[in-house]
Amino acid sequence: xxxxxWVTMKDVADLANVGTITVSRVLRTPEKVSEPKRQRVQNAxxxxxxxxxxxxxxLSSSKSRIFGAIVSTISDSVFASTLDxxxxxxxxxxxxxLLTSTGYDSDVEEDALRALLARRPDGIVLTSTSHSAGxxxxxxxxxxxxVEIWQLPSAPLDIAVGFSNFQAAYDMARHLIDSGRxxxxxxxxxxxxxxxxxxxxxxxxxxxxxxxxxxxxxxxxEQGAVSGIETGAAFFESCLNINPHTxxxxxxxxxxxxxxxxxxRRRNVEVPGDLAVAGFGGFEVSMPSGLDLTTIEVPxxxxxxxxxxxxxxxxxxxxxxVIDLGYKLVQRGTT
Amino acid sequence: xxxxxWVTMKDVADLANVGTITVSRVLRTPEKVSEPKRQRVQNAxxxxxxxxxxxxxxLSSSKSRIFGAIVSTISDSVFASTLDxxxxxxxxxxxxxLLTSTGYDSDVEEDALRALLARRPDGIVLTSTSHSAGxxxxxxxxxxxxVEIWQLPSAPLDIAVGFSNFQAAYDMARHLIDSGRxxxxxxxxxxxxxxxxxxxxxxxxxxxxxxxxxxxxxxxxEQGAVSGIETGAAFFESCLNINPHTxxxxxxxxxxxxxxxxxxRRRNVEVPGDLAVAGFGGFEVSMPSGLDLTTIEVPxxxxxxxxxxxxxxxxxxxxxxVIDLGYKLVQRGTT
DNA sequence: TTTGATTATGGTATCGATACCATGCTTGAA
DNA sequence: TTCAAGCATGGTATCGATACCATAATCAAA
Numbered sequence: 001x002x003x004x005x006w007v008t009m010k011d012v013a014d015l016a017n018v019g020t021i022t023v024s025r026v027l028r029t030p031e032k033v034s035e036p037k038r039q040r041v042q043n044a045x046x047x048x049x050x051x052x053x054x055x056x057x058x059l060s061s062s063k064s065r066i067f068g069a070i071v072s073t074i075s076d077s078v079f080a081s082t083l084d085x086x087x088x089x090x091x092x093x094x095x096x097x098l099l100t101s102t103g104y105d106s107d108v109e110e111d112a113l114r115a116l117l118a119r120r121p122d123g124i125v126l127t128s129t130s131h132s133a134g135x136x137x138x139x140x141x142x143x144x145x146x147v148e149i150w151q152l153p154s155a156p157l158d159i160a161v162g163f164s165n166f167q168a169a170y171d172m173a174r175h176l177i178d179s180g181r182x183x184x185x186x187x188x189x190x191x192x193x194x195x196x197x198x199x200x201x202x203x204x205x206x207x208x209x210x211x212x213x214x215x216x217x218x219x220x221x222e223q224g225a226v227s228g229i230e231t232g233a234a235f236f237e238s239c240l241n242i243n244p245h246t247x248x249x250x251x252x253x254x255x256x257x258x259x260x261x262x263x264x265r266r267r268n269v270e271v272p273g274d275l276a277v278a279g280f281g282g283f284e285v286s287m288p289s290g291l292d293l294t295t296i297e298v299p300x301x302x303x304x305x306x307x308x309x310x311x312x313x314x315x316x317x318x319x320x321x322v323i324d325l326g327y328k329l330v331q332r333g334t335t
Numbered sequence: 336x337x338x339x340x341w342v343t344m345k346d347v348a349d350l351a352n353v354g355t356i357t358v359s360r361v362l363r364t365p366e367k368v369s370e371p372k373r374q375r376v377q378n379a380x381x382x383x384x385x386x387x388x389x390x391x392x393x394l395s396s397s398k399s400r401i402f403g404a405i406v407s408t409i410s411d412s413v414f415a416s417t418l419d420x421x422x423x424x425x426x427x428x429x430x431x432x433l434l435t436s437t438g439y440d441s442d443v444e445e446d447a448l449r450a451l452l453a454r455r456p457d458g459i460v461l462t463s464t465s466h467s468a469g470x471x472x473x474x475x476x477x478x479x480x481x482v483e484i485w486q487l488p489s490a491p492l493d494i495a496v497g498f499s500n501f502q503a504a505y506d507m508a509r510h511l512i513d514s515g516r517x518x519x520x521x522x523x524x525x526x527x528x529x530x531x532x533x534x535x536x537x538x539x540x541x542x543x544x545x546x547x548x549x550x551x552x553x554x555x556x557e558q559g560a561v562s563g564i565e566t567g568a569a570f571f572e573s574c575l576n577i578n579p580h581t582x583x584x585x586x587x588x589x590x591x592x593x594x595x596x597x598x599x600r601r602r603n604v605e606v607p608g609d610l611a612v613a614g615f616g617g618f619e620v621s622m623p624s625g626l627d628l629t630t631i632e633v634p635x636x637x638x639x640x641x642x643x644x645x646x647x648x649x650x651x652x653x654x655x656x657v658i659d660l661g662y663k664l665v666q667r668g669t670t
Numbered sequence: 671t672t673t674g675a676t677t678a679t680g681g682t683a684t685c686g687a688t689a690c691c692a693t694g695c696t697t698g699a700a
Numbered sequence: 701t702t703c704a705a706g707c708a709t710g711g712t713a714t715c716g717a718t719a720c721c722a723t724a725a726t727c728a729a730a
Contacts, residue, residue, distance in 0.1 A: 019680045054453040056716035074418045080410040118389040265600040354710045391686030
């Protein structure tokens with residue numbers, strides 16, 4: 001049709017022989033327009049292939065119907081399910097999600113936030129919980145809801161949705177201690193940029209400390225990869241050097257645990273007889289068959305859905321301030 | 336600062352004692368403004384914490400500096416790296432990415448597209464290659480670049496960036512045939528909504544057909560999960576029933592291959608002696624240690640980067656029309 | 671019939687930026 | 701000295717919608 005030009009509301013109005021405002025009403029509050037005109041307008045819309053311009057709408061109504069999200073990486077599959085939940089819930093309510101990734105670089109966060117704010121979003125989602133002074137100031141000065149997700153911060157900027165990594169790891173360590181394990185190791189979670197992993201490690205340390213057990217921690221920092229399957233496999237290389245009596249290993253993620261399990265099978269280390277293995281959750285929602293891994297199930301998608309609800313109804317969410325969705329320790333065959 | 340109100344360009348202009356247009360120029364073409372005024376304006380911006388309103392800018396310049404992307408799911412980690420590449424490249428050029436997921440429902444695609452177009456993007460990215468008539472018509476009528484990614488379509492709507500799943504799988508099958516395997520199975524890729532997996536399966540079938548070998552295909556459709564680790568593990572259950580002489584298995588993804596490998600180790604099936612295992616790639620970019628899996632390395636992130644470039648310079652990209660980034664058959668220890 | 675309430679509809683200002691044109695000033699060449 | 705060219709700057713219209721107010725039409729009650 002139009003080359004380089006968009007059809008405008010005026011075009012529709014002219015064709016239907018009504019005022020532009022009537023077209024606007026047909027789209028937003030159709031019950032306020034009489035039947036015959038509504039029909040004419042709708043026909044005109046279809047005939048011209050009219051697509052409303054939300055940019056203009058946002059300007060005049062000062063409601064953009066966009067929410068912004070800042071994530072460290074999209075590739076991190078843990079976030080992915082959250083983003084899916086967020087995006088689909090918002091879309092169902094007629095909102096769009098503007099996504100920006102920082103690549104774990106906190107200097108970028110402020111830039112990303114500014115870029116986001118330039119679109120005048122109706123609310124924002126942050127996936128990190130420690131912010132620079134600039135970011136904090138910027139957010140505090142806004143009148144739109146800000147939701148921090150995943151790791152629950154001690155002092156939320158506005159609204160927080162997530163669960164406690166610390167507590168979950170603590171519980172998992174207790175589970176291993178209670179089932180009689182004496183030498184419990186922890187693998188991963190030491191990356192300087194991986195705040196969630198670090199909290200898990202801290203939960204583990206706290207539990208062992210409370211039980212009077214010496215911790216056994218390990219990572220392959222030098223290799224750069226701290227969360228892949230290979231980390232779990234490589235763990236065996238040095239594990240026995242540190243403590244040859246290790247009889248349980250908590251992993252910072254399910255992926256790492258899968259690596260440990262594969263390697264254990266290859267070396268004929270019996271699981272859970274010789275070695276208990278625990279993961280940390282939700283990289284694949286269900287893994288009932290095959291691996292039978294004990295893990296912490298994390299409400300990734302629920303976090304997305306709950307954040308969306310918080311953005312859509314900030315008053316209700318602010319009443320709670322912190323929305324803790326919990327986690328589930330799922331015991332299976334590996335412990 | 337302002338409660339519920341945003342600082343506008345006018346506010347900055349008043350404080351700096353210049354016209355609004357000068358503020359605009361300081362932000363976009365600073366070299367056209369004299370040194371002293373530029374300083375005054377920049378001070379005013381900093382003092383007021385001014386964040387420009389791109390919504391308004393988009394309206395008057397009819398350039399939104401937004402690109403839209405429609406993906407089936409964000410959770411699919413394969414897309415994730417592409418989205419990362421796309422998003423970061425665009426952001427570096429001052430553009431933003433508006434993301435919408437369809438949840439594999441092609442009815443939703445047209446809705447999603449309309450919602451995207453309502454934001455007047457400067458270009459769009461599509462991850463599926465078969466579109467409804469409505470979608471095709473809508474896109475053809477646009478004057479903005481449209482990039483189809485991953486699977487290369489036979490007749491691109493506008494620009495296509497990706498590689499051939501068919502050819503890659505064909506090559507992998509040839510590799511197995513050439514290395515002397517006689518009974519080669521294929522696992523997965525039969526989901527009605529998984530077009531990429533289907534093309535891989537077809538490539539496999541074509542190669543076996545050309546070699547005069549009967550195919551052995553398997554899937555656990557009934558379980559709903561056709562791409563997880565458990566698929567690979569479950570494969571063993573029925574594999575021997577179909578063909579007890581199976582000596583090679585091509586998997587629709589690396590994840591499935593990991594499942595196969597783990598299960599093989601557990602059952603003391605020697606890899607690659609008794610069974611060759613091949614994955615299909617890039618769910619984790621490098622897995623050098625531990626698993627040593629032969630796989631097809633897929634240029635996930637590059638696709639994102641190349642798409643971003645195509646969007647930013649559509650004329651150059653249109654000259655090529657189809658940008659084939661290829662793939663890499665990486666032979667490792669499992670074949 | 672008049673009045674007030676209610677519904678349907680349109681006109682006009684406005685949102686916050688950019689585009690375009692006009693202006694005044696400074697130069698250097700004629 | 702005069703004029704053209706170039707630069708810095710500002711004024712005003714404009715982008716495409718919505719908000720707000722005004723008006724016309726309809727209907728029930730007085």
